[in-house]
Amino acid sequence: MLEWFCSRIDPKDLQKATATTVQLTNSSASTSMQDVRGGNRKRSKSRSSSIEKVLKLLPEQKCDIAQAQIEEIREALVNLQSDSEKILSNHKAVMEEAEMRSCELKKSEYEFERDIIKGAVNPRSGKIISEKIVRHFEDKMKSRDGLIEKLRLKNSTLKVQLRKLRLQLKQKEEMGEVLHEVDFHQLKIENSQYLEKIDERNQELLQLKMVAGNTMQILSLHKKKLQTLMKEAESLAAEIDSRNELLKKIISESSIVQKEKEKANIVNQRLTEQLSNYRVPETLDYVNEKARLYELRKSVQSWKRKVEIAEMALGGLKRNWQQLKAGLATDVAVKQHSKPLSGSVQVL
Known part of the structure; x- marks a missing residue:
């Protein structure tokens, strides 16, 4: 990591870093010399410790090197991601272009086969008419020219839009409306806070969904009970109607019976009066x-x-009358047949 850091750092920054390290070593050497003057006689150990202190890096330096490497790796990842997205978009564009070209080729092949191979054949000679082929290709060239003009106009409009967006971005940079790294950090913090709020609201939503599910179950049970009670109420209403009709019939029949009873009482009274007034005849x-x-x-x-x-x-x-009628009918028939026979005898 240190070699990589040294290979990528500028020489000026490296000189500054070495100057700081020399100052740190001098301060450590001065402290070691003071220790020697104070009575510490182990020179070999102090020299070896000073050499080790010179060769070792401080924790702050290690942290700076690691932070620089992390930032460099992040930048490399961002650049790699942007490059890969560009490559992917290029490949997608190439694939779309290839698909469009294949569709156009299939369409042109179908149209050529329809218009030239099948439609431009002379029925007498059986050969293809050259004028139709020339007309077909001229129409194709005209359609291609129109498509090229359309794409050129679209490209020019896109360039104008890109120029406008660049001018707007430059104006925002000049006005200070462009977001900086601090703003991004603040947005990340706000995003994390909003995500926590969203999680809390999601938990509340889950609880409310559970409560709603329970309430729906209870509601379905009450609905079933209500349906059964409604059916029972309908059956009871029908039974009440039938009972009311039966009651009306009973009331009408009772009125009729009462009238008949009154009539029977009247008849009974009359009969009792007749019985009271009845006298038995003699023998x-x-x-x-x-x-x-x-x-x-x-x-x-x-x-x-x-x-x-x-x-x-x-x-x-x-019976005698019928026989007489039959005899008279036969006599009349015999007489009618005998008249022409007597006339013929007279002629002879």
């Missing part, structure tokens, strides 16, 4: 009525027999 009247009933039944049976006999006679008369 002779009963016997006479029974005899009359027997005679009437007997006469009814005799009349039924007479009716049956009359119906049988009516049936025989109907």
Whole structure:
């Protein structure tokens, strides 16, 4: 590390560092000489210790060298990262350009095959027409010229924007608005503070999410209970409606029954009055009525027999009538057939 530090340090800084080391060695040598005058007679040990003190570095110097190496490594890492990003961006640009070129080549190949190989063939001779080939390539050149002009205008606008940004950066540097290393350190401290606050808020958010999850579970349970209670309420409401309808029917039936009861009471009162006023007829009247009933039944049976006999006679008369009608019809038909036969006999 010391060799690397010495190889990279300026000669002027090296001279200053050696002067400081000589001063430090002189001060150490003077202290060693005072120790010798004070009575310490071990000269060999003092000389060896002074040589060792001259050869060794102080902790402050070691810390400075290590800090310089760390800063140099950081700068190298930053430069390496920027170089690698540039190389990566260049490679990405090359890859994008290659992809665009491959797409353009495929497109141009497809268009050439569509317009020239298949579309520019003369149907009579079977050969490709040269005028269409020339027109195709002229159109391609015109499209390329238009693309070049478009890219040139885009490049000029980007250059103008870059010039404006550089002027703005220079103005900020002149005005002192550019951020320095101290500002970056302050921003890092603020960033760390904000990160701690963000962690605290994230913890609070997790706790709130847990509480929200618990509340959602409780809410879902209450919702399920509410649904069951709503279903029970609907069933109870339907049952209440059916019970109310049944009650209405019972009330109407009870009113009808009450009316019928009143009617029955009236009939019962009338019947009771009739029973109270009823008198049993005499036995002779009963016997006479029974005899009359027997005679009437007997006469009814005799009349039924007479009716049956009359119906049988009516049936025989109907049959005779039908037979007479059939005989008359046959006689009429015979007469109609016999008239022309008698006329023909007379002619002969």
